Amino acid sequence: xxxxxxxxxxxxxxxxxxxxxxxxxxxxxxxxxxxxxxxxxxxxxxxxxxxxxxxxxxxxxxxxxxxxxxxxxxxxxxxxxxxxxxxxxxxxxxxxxxxxxxxxxxxxxxxxxxxxxxxxxxxxxxxxxxxxxxxxxxxxxxxxxxxxxxxxxxxxxxxxxxxxxxxxxxxxxxxxxxxxxxxxxxxxxxxxxxxxxxxxxxxxxxxxxxxxxxxxxxxxxxxxxxxxxxxxxxxxxxxxxxxxxxxxxxxxxxxxxxxxxxxxxxxxxxxxxxxxxxxxxxxxxxxxxxxxxxxxxxxxxxxxxxxxxxxxxxxxxxxxxxxxxxxxxxxxxxxxxxxxxxxxxxxxxxxxxxxxxxxxxxxxxxxxxxxxxxxxxxxxxxxxxxxxxxxxxxxxxxxxxxxxxxxxxxxxxxxxxxxxxxxxxxxxxxxxxxxxxxxxxxxxxxxxxxxxxxxxxxxx
Numbered sequence: 090x091x092x093x094x095x096x097x098x099x100x101x102x103x104x105x106x107x108x109x110x111x112x113x114x115x116x117x118x119x120x121x122x123x124x125x126x127x128x129x130x131x132x133x134x135x136x137x138x139x140x141x142x143x144x145x146x147x148x149x150x151x152x153x154x155x156x157x158x159x160x161x162x163x164x165x166x167x168x169x170x171x172x173x174x175x176x177x178x179x180x181x182x183x184x185x186x187x188x189x190x191x192x193x194x195x196x197x198x199x200x201x202x203x204x205x206x207x208x209x210x211x212x213x214x215x216x217x218x219x220x221x222x223x224x225x226x227x228x229x230x231x232x233x234x235x236x237x238x239x240x241x242x243x244x245x246x247x248x249x250x251x252x253x254x255x256x257x258x259x260x261x262x263x264x265x266x267x268x269x270x271x272x273x274x275x276x277x278x279x280x281x282x283x284x285x286x287x288x289x290x291x292x293x294x295x296x297x298x299x300x301x302x303x304x305x306x307x308x309x310x311x312x313x314x315x316x317x318x319x320x321x322x323x324x325x326x327x328x329x330x331x332x333x334x335x336x337x338x339x340x341x342x343x344x345x346x347x348x349x350x351x352x353x354x355x356x357x358x359x360x361x362x363x364x365x366x367x368x369x370x371x372x373x374x375x376x377x378x379x380x381x382x383x384x385x386x387x388x389x390x391x392x393x394x395x396x397x398x399x400x401x402x403x404x405x406x407x408x409x410x411x412x413x414x415x416x417x418x419x420x421x422x423x424x425x426x427x428x429x430x431x432x433x434x435x436x437x438x439x440x441x442x443x444x445x446x447x448x449x450x451x452x453x454x455x456x457x458x459x460x461x462x463x464x465x466x467x468x469x470x471x472x473x474x475x476x477x478x479x480x481x482x483x484x485x486x487x488x489x490x491x492x493x494x495x496x497x498x499x500x501x502x503x504x505x506x507x508x509x510x511x512x513x514x515x516x517x518x519x520x521x522x523x524x525x526x527x528x529x530x531x532x533x534x535x536x537x538x539x540x541x542x543x544x545x546x547x548x549x
Contacts, residue, residue: 096212097138099168100124101131101145101157111144111199118205128152132160135168141215142208143170158189162283163258169211171204173197188330190283237270237277238421241411247274247403254401255281260353262338262398263376265405267530268455271376272336274403279332284372287331290324295340295532296523303345304361307352313362325358325369332372338398339379339390340534346391353397373398378530408450408457415446415457422458423473426465433470441475452530459528511539 098120100111108124116122123138125131129152131145143161147154154172161167170191192211195204237248254261255278263271272291279289297305304314308323324333335341341349352358353373357366375398384390408415419442423434437445450456464477495509511529518525526536 096142096215097121097123097140098142098144098208099131099134099138099140101126101128101143101149101154102173103127103146103149107146111204114201114204115144115208118208120208128154128157128160131157135161140168142211143168144204144208145170145172147172147174155189158191162189164256166256169215171195171207171211173199236273236280238417239411239414240417241406241413243406243411244414247405250401250403251278252281254278256283258372259400260372260398261374261401261403262381263374263403263405264380265378266407266453267378268453269405269407270454271378271405272334274405275332275334275374275376278374279372282332282372284331288328289332289334290328291334291336292324293336293533295337295534299342299345302341303348306345306349307358307360308363309361310363313360317362320360323358323360325352325371326367328369328371330370332374335373335375337377337532338375339377339381339384340532343389343391346394350391350394350397353394378532408453412446416442418454418457419445419461422461423465426462430462430466432465432468434465434468434473435471437464437473438475441473441478444475444478452528455527455530508539508543511536512543515540 098115100108100115100122101124102108102111103126108126112122112124120142123134123140125134127149128145131143132152134140143157145154145157152160158170158172161170172191172194173196174194175197192214193207195207237244239245239247251274261275261278263274265271275291276289279285292305294302304317304321304323306323306325308321308326309317311317311320335349352369356368356370358369359366381390381395381399385392385395408418419437423436426432427434445457445460452459460478461473463479464473467477468474495506495513501509511525514528515522515525518528522536522540523533526533529536
């Protein structure tokens with residue numbers, strides 16, 4: 090069977106006799122074989138001859154086995170690697186498997202039957218990986234990708250870019266209005282990457298006061314500051330070999346931005362109050378609903394950090410610009426809510442779909458999710474009807490009979506309307522400022538500033 094497939098195997102070893110012996114043996118099993126003297130030469134061979142499998146020695150000059158695998162790890166769907174280790178270096182081999190994703194190891198002298206079996210299993214693993222990649226691309230064309238849905242041209246373009254950038258280590262900047270799903274996109278990129286089995290850590294830079302954000306990012310030692318009662322790992326440590334999402338990056342204090350930039354450039358982090366720096370391997374994704382270029386002009390965002398983050402930029406379209414995706418979004422959201430709440434809603438009727446399409450959705454997908462969740466719970470089973478939607482007289486003005494509504498009268502200033510909306514939403518959220526800011530689509534920092542302003546108005 091192997092002979093018909095002609096799978097390519099690259100043998101990498103600095104010892105000529107070992108290379109020649111392995112090449113002859115593996116070729117006799119029906120594989121197409123090439124050889125390389127070290128990792129650097131192997132990378133050159135792979136540029137013009139994409140192998141499915143690699144059998145590599147650990148200790149080699151120029152570029153050793155771990156160095157080769159480290160380079161390959163950055164590729165999309167890299168060759169499946171089997172490492173060959175001498176007696177005494179088993180610990181290094183196991184570390185290579187764990188950290189760099191090698192398939193398995195063999196100790197010298199090599200047992201031929203074990204090698205043959207490993208090659209066959211590695212080839213099966215490679216084919217499964219290729220099938221998964223093809224399936225993901227097909228699903229992307231069908232409007233589904235890693236938890237995201239959308240068939241509009243803008244979403245298909247987004248899916249294509251995500252599939253290209255996900256396998257790399259490149260930083261990604263996700264921009265778009267509040268509620269467009271920036272964290273969902275970040276998680277999708279992580280799940281499509283080679284880091285999918287490692288941690289995904291999200292930090293909302295607007296949800297923390299300036300005095301705590303550095304501790305959250307970098308961690309701290311016991312006694313580093315008042316209240317630091319024990320050692321704590323920061324987000325960079327927690328996300329090691331995985332992905333770190335810095336949400337609302339535009340709200341990060343400038344002083345913290347400088348320290349973040351140094352970590353991104355050096356790949357090393359030191360806890361607050363600590364003396365030792367640690368190596369960290371973290372893929373950074375940043376998200377914001379602000380225009381960071383304006384922050385640079387205003388002196389609120391570092392230009393060098395912007396360029397460091399803005400390697401790949403993904404601009405998420407607001408829901409009003411992709412309304413053809415609404416039925417697909419509703420289907421996906423209703424299915425998820427059925428599972429969450431244990432109900433049996435099958436969809437929305439025609440009049441409800443028409444009503445939902447007429448809305449402008451200023452809160453984007455977050456607003457749609459909230460409306461549908463309420464409707465799903467009220468419906469319980471069958472179809473969602475217009476009676477299950479929030480009572481509305483138009484797209485923007487809610488009837489005053491609704492206990493959660495605010496009354497807007499002619500003659501009220503915009504500031505008065507805004508204040509009434511913020512205070513009513515805070516009341517609805519039971520004084521939970523984080524929840525209220527999410528509903529309103531504003532940052533927690535903006536919420537605090539507004540409440541402080543209202544308090545000063547009362548005091549004066």
